[in-house]
Amino acid sequence: MALGLYIHVPFCPQRCPYCSFATVIGQEDRHGLYAEAICREIESWIHLSGPVETVFLGGGTPSQVEPVLIGQMLEAAQRHLGLHPDAEVSIEVNPGTVDREKFAMLKVLGFNRISIGAQSLRDADLRLLGRQHSAADVERAYAAARAAGFTNLSLDLVANVPGASKADWHFSVKRAIALAPEHLSVYSLTIEEGTVFAQRQHQGLLRPISDDGQARTLEWTDAQLVAAGYEHYEISNYARLGYRSRHNWGYWTGVPYLGVGLGAHSFIAGQRFWNTRDLNAYLDAMHQGRSPCIGEETIAPGTARRERLWLGLRTIEGVELTEQEVGRLHSSRHFAELEKVGYTALEGQRLHLTRAGFLLADALSLELERIVEEGQ
Numbered sequence: 001m002a003l004g005l006y007i008h009v010p011f012c013p014q015r016c017p018y019c020s021f022a023t024v025i026g027q028e029d030r031h032g033l034y035a036e037a038i039c040r041e042i043e044s045w046i047h048l049s050g051p052v053e054t055v056f057l058g059g060g061t062p063s064q065v066e067p068v069l070i071g072q073m074l075e076a077a078q079r080h081l082g083l084h085p086d087a088e089v090s091i092e093v094n095p096g097t098v099d100r101e102k103f104a105m106l107k108v109l110g111f112n113r114i115s116i117g118a119q120s121l122r123d124a125d126l127r128l129l130g131r132q133h134s135a136a137d138v139e140r141a142y143a144a145a146r147a148a149g150f151t152n153l154s155l156d157l158v159a160n161v162p163g164a165s166k167a168d169w170h171f172s173v174k175r176a177i178a179l180a181p182e183h184l185s186v187y188s189l190t191i192e193e194g195t196v197f198a199q200r201q202h203q204g205l206l207r208p209i210s211d212d213g214q215a216r217t218l219e220w221t222d223a224q225l226v227a228a229g230y231e232h233y234e235i236s237n238y239a240r241l242g243y244r245s246r247h248n249w250g251y252w253t254g255v256p257y258l259g260v261g262l263g264a265h266s267f268i269a270g271q272r273f274w275n276t277r278d279l280n281a282y283l284d285a286m287h288q289g290r291s292p293c294i295g296e297e298t299i300a301p302g303t304a305r306r307e308r309l310w311l312g313l314r315t316i317e318g319v320e321l322t323e324q325e326v327g328r329l330h331s332s333r334h335f336a337e338l339e340k341v342g343y344t345a346l347e348g349q350r351l352h353l354t355r356a357g358f359l360l361a362d363a364l365s366l367e368l369e370r371i372v373e374e375g376q
């Protein structure tokens with residue numbers, strides 16, 4: 001069975017004002033305990049039939065943790081679940097926490113893909129985002145990863161940051177293209193409740209960018225990246241040929257995955273379940289040999305069908321429909337209009353959004369779900 005493994009490493013030096021992830025600030029003295037707990041949790045899944053085809057170490061800031069501890073986590077995955085010889089093994093790194101030596105160690109440990117959390121290549125934007133690193137740190141991290149021999153690099157960029165100038169965003173995108181990573185993720189900033197940005201928004205101190213303004217920025221970015229030879233293969237992701245993120249591709253196409261660590265989510269045999277976001281509760285559970293899982297959901301057939309549609313429509317390859325579903329699309333006047341304006345395409349039984357459709361993915365997915373289910 002194909003299986004993805006996500007390992008969450010929650011430690012960060014400080015909390016970014018827009019972040020809603022399961023993170024722990026400081027507490028460097030608990031890195032060792034946490035690595036041990038991750039190894040135990042992986043071992044508790046020894047009965048899962050592997051091998052694991054993709055591993056993603058995300059966070060948090062995994063690159064802040066000593067490589068020797070990261071090595072222990074990977075070794076547990078290898079020993080208890082088995083790693084496929086061609087597995088994609090990725091780690092998220094923050095500029096400013098890595099150098100050539102650290103990258104060399106990560107390579108020896110078996111990582112073959114690095115995802116650099118650049119967010120921007122302009123200091124002004126990084127300051128607006130409350131990041132600790134500078135644009136020069138991004139350039140240094142990128143060069144160090146290349147020098148250590150990594151041939152599969154991804155850069156994350158954050159678009160539509162309130163207060164950021166158009167010129168700075170254009171500079172970031174062009175500089176990212178000039179660096180020539182194999183993969184780029186471009187996320188529009190979303191303001192999540194419970195974050196400092198949400199608080200500032202409620203106080204009237206931060207005005208989010210209008211939907212139209214956001215769409216224009218993403219459209220411009222899309223044109224630049226596609227012209228530079230990147231495939232826009234998922235709403236927020238671009239890759240050179242052969243360099244799509246295999247791990248994330250699994251999420252969008254229904255491959256089972258095991259998530260271990262703080263707040264990690266899993267999807268196995270039609271069940272979705274998730275771990276506690278409380279570090280003490282997580283460490284106690286693992287220490288006492290209990291499950292850190294605090295919630296689960298059995299995915300009913302109707303939900304599974306809808307999820308398959310929504311996730312598939314995030315990707316350029318779309319989703320394979322049944323004959324009956326295709327019949328409903330063919331008899332819908334509304335669907336004919338969506339096709340005519342160029343937002344969707346139906347090729348045989350495969351339905352997908354176009355690049356123009358990606359900009360309106362949520363609204364279109366909602367409409368397509370209704371047509372596919374009810375035929376209107």
Ligand code: SF4
Pocket residue numbers: 011012014015016019020021023059060061094
């Ligand atoms: S470094 Fe990443 S995970 Fe950590 S607080 Fe900032 S955005 Fe969140």
